[in-house]
Amino acid sequence: MEAWTSQWSRFLNSFSRFDWVDIGIAVLIFLIFLVFRKIFTKYVYKIILGLAKKAPVETISKVLMAFERPLRWFWVIIGTYLALLYLPFFGVTAEFVQSIYKTFIIALIGWGIFNYFSEYSNPFEKVAEKTDIDEDSMLIPFIAKLIRAAVVIITVVAILSVWEIEVGAFVAGLGVAGLAFSLAAQDTIANFFGGVVIITEKPFAKGDWIETPSVEGTVEDITFRSTEIRTFSDTIVTVPNSTLANEPITNWSKMSKRRVDFELALTYDTPNEKITKAVEGIEKMLREHSGVHPDVIMVNFTEFRESHLGIFIYFFTKTTIWSEYLKVKENTNLKILEILKENGVVIALPSRQLYVPHSDEIKVEANHNKQMKDYES
Secondary structure, three states: OHHHHHHHHHHHHHHHHOOHHHHHHHHHHHHHHHHHHHHHHHHHHHHHHHHHHHOOOOHHHHHHHHOHHHHHHHHHHHHHHHHHHHOOOOHHHHHHHHHHHHHHHHHHHHHHHHHHOOOOOHHHHHHHHHOOOOOOOOHHHHHHHHHHHHHHHHHHHHHHHHOOOOHHHHHHHHHHHHHHHHHHOHHHHHHHHHHHHHHHHOOOOOOOEEEOOOOEEEEEEEOOOEEEEEOOOOOEEEEEHHHHHOOOOEEHHHOOOEEEEEEEEEOOOOOHHHHHHHHHHHHHHHHHOOOEEEEEEEEEEEEEOOOOEEEEEEEEEOOOOHHHHHHHHHHHHHHHHHHHHHOOOOEOOOOOOOOOOOHHHHHHHHHHHHHHHHHHO
16 A cells, blocks of 8 residues: 555646646547547447447447446546656656556446446347246346446456456455454345345245235335335335345235135025025126136035024136225125025024023923922922
8 A cells, every 4th residue: 555655746746847748648548538539439439329329239338338437437538647657757656557457448347337237238139038037037137236236346356456456355355354254244145035035035036015914005116125015005115135035925926816705694584495495506606607607606504603694605706806805705705695685585684683582491490499399308
């Protein structure tokens, strides 16, 4: 660090001994490259990009778009470098200028590659097309973030090598710092690996309706630390990945059909013939209904309850959309009421029957008790 500071001081002090003519020519060189930058970005780059978009391969246009801003800065850096190169620096200072130039070039290349490996870039689009990964999968954004992090690390290491900084010591320092960080951030690391488990096993995707013991709603996003879920009250709940990975997850969006099951209560005085006709009529109606899935339909007289007879009704709707499901359920309920009315069947209400004996029965019971007492005495 001290050597770098010393070189930087010599670099700044060198300007005090330069001739004003040399400085003026250096500034002129820099301004010429600024003009080149303007011409390139406004005209040449747009022409090249337009031609690249017409090409059958999209990779060229994607690369050009990723390196658009780095290319703009390239003209500034090359202009600065040539302007400084014109000035009569001493050997050590000239090497310092070379190192600065290499640093900026490496940074620009890393910047362009970083932009290229975004989650919507060409490589990941091709991977998604050739595999069964859907466009809402969280795997692509996750891999993109890992690659971009690797690009940043490689760029930093390359820059350190330019300045002859010992990379081995730097990596060893990172190892010690990583150990300290892992001890201090165990929850964060657990959340990270929980995110890895969620992404690799793919129990849900963005936009899915899921339910866990802690939250229910639609998946908005997943990051390295947490998953964002929008609840049905339109609020965002952020759940740590470690919590979500260790909970049972019900993915309601994976339903191919939606279940309806309930018990229909009939009064005890309903004749057997009417019960049979009602059961047959309800089953026939469900099998002919356009919104009911035909695979599993069950309508049976199954229960003797405390205050009613139980008719078990079990079927599935073809749709899984909540609003359409409710419309099908409403329509079938109305038709069940019509069938019960046609057959003269009455729905039982929750009730309790109280038996009160007549006065004659009370007298007989009292005489019986008196006789028993006389007999015992």
